[in-house]
Amino acid sequence: MKRFVLSLPLFVFVASCGGGVSPSTPPPAPPQPPRTLTGLEPFAPRTEIRVGQRVGPLVAYGSYDDGTTGTVDAVWTSSDPDVVAIGEDGLAEGVGAGTAVVTATFEGFSVELEFMVEDANPRSTKDRPDDIGGPQVHFVYAVPRDWEDRNRDRFGEVERAALSIQNWLASEVGQTLRLDTYQGRPDVSFLRLSFTHQEGDGTAGGTVHDLLREARSLEVSGDKLLAFFYEGSVAGVCGSAPILGRGGAVYMGCADAELGAAEDAVSTYEVVMVHEFFHAFGAVASCAPNYVPGSHVNDLENDLMFAGVDREPRGGETFIDVGRDDYYGHGRPDCNDVSRSRFLRTAPSGMAGASVEVRLPPGDWPVRCELEH
Secondary structure (H helix, E strand, O other): OHHHHHHHHHHHHHHHHOOOOOOOOOOOOOOOOOOOEEEEEEEOOOOEEEOOOEEOOOEEEEEEOOOOEEEEOOEEEEOOOOOEEEOOOOOEEEOOOEEEEEEEEEOOEEEEEEEEEEOOOOOOOOOOOOOOOOOEEEEEEEEOOOOOOOOOOOOOHHHHHHHHHHHHHHHHHOEEEOEOEEOOEEOEEEEEOOOOHHHHHOOHHHHHHHHHHHHHHHOOOOOEEEEEEEOOOEOOEOEEEEOOOOEEEEEHHHOOOOOOOEOOEEEHHHHHHHHHHHHHOOOOOOOOOOEEOOOEEOOOOOEOOEOOOOOOOEOOOOEOOOOOOOOOOOOOOOOOOHHHOOOEEEOOOOOOOOOOEEEOOOOOEOOOEEEEO
């Protein structure tokens, strides 16, 4: 009996240390069968590019039979390397005007993107002859002397931005800018600045005044408001303009949005530019019912001229004077109404009411604006 009793703990000890499975431990999951690739989906930031422009990286997404997707290490080739060349870094570069098919191949599957390449716009460092007379808005691409020139004027980004602003204004308020054009297209000037990016970053509330001074070299003629897309950052803000001044600026370092993505879509940069235009047109006057110091409004967060204080950043839709009671279309003769600006005119028939997408990423709105004096 003693022998039997003494052997019991040994039996328990051996059982508990010999690799047995506790009742509370779930059994290991059976191995999953390998998923099967069913197709590919290609992506490029844009497929309409200019000679000398590089876009990418190109990405191929694999679709699998279990409903999942993921990026795959596809091989990219071009049907005509003299039109579009694919670099080792996965970027597509416009080499010559024309069309080319770019193909991604992976594990027996292939998928195509058609690229259209146009010649780059000729660069202009002077105000060119006007198509129309009277007050106009003239766009400028300005780059500090030590900063990278990203050719936003030559690659059509500023031109598309100007046209998308026109379409957005037409859809929102039935008016457009009196846009400075040359031979039917937006006249865009290039301005290489005499000051460095660091010097520009420290100017804060005086940046537009500095840009206007430098823009004298453009020999701008007539009654023109200058709209600067500035390549760089300034004091942590997205834009600035003096009230009833001669220009406004948007600072490209303030967001990761795409400038001039499409003529039927506006991003952070285009919406901020309209915000600065409206400052230059006199908004928001202190007689507005929802005025707050700094010439903004504080009634609705998705208003173009909202102050943007004491709230969480957001994106999404943005509208021009919700309620038409503060700065646009209120009709009061004793308070500034931007709709009467000499730089605006009635939108051509067919433009008003068109659908324009507003692409404001979360965190990019309300605008971080520096009012200049």
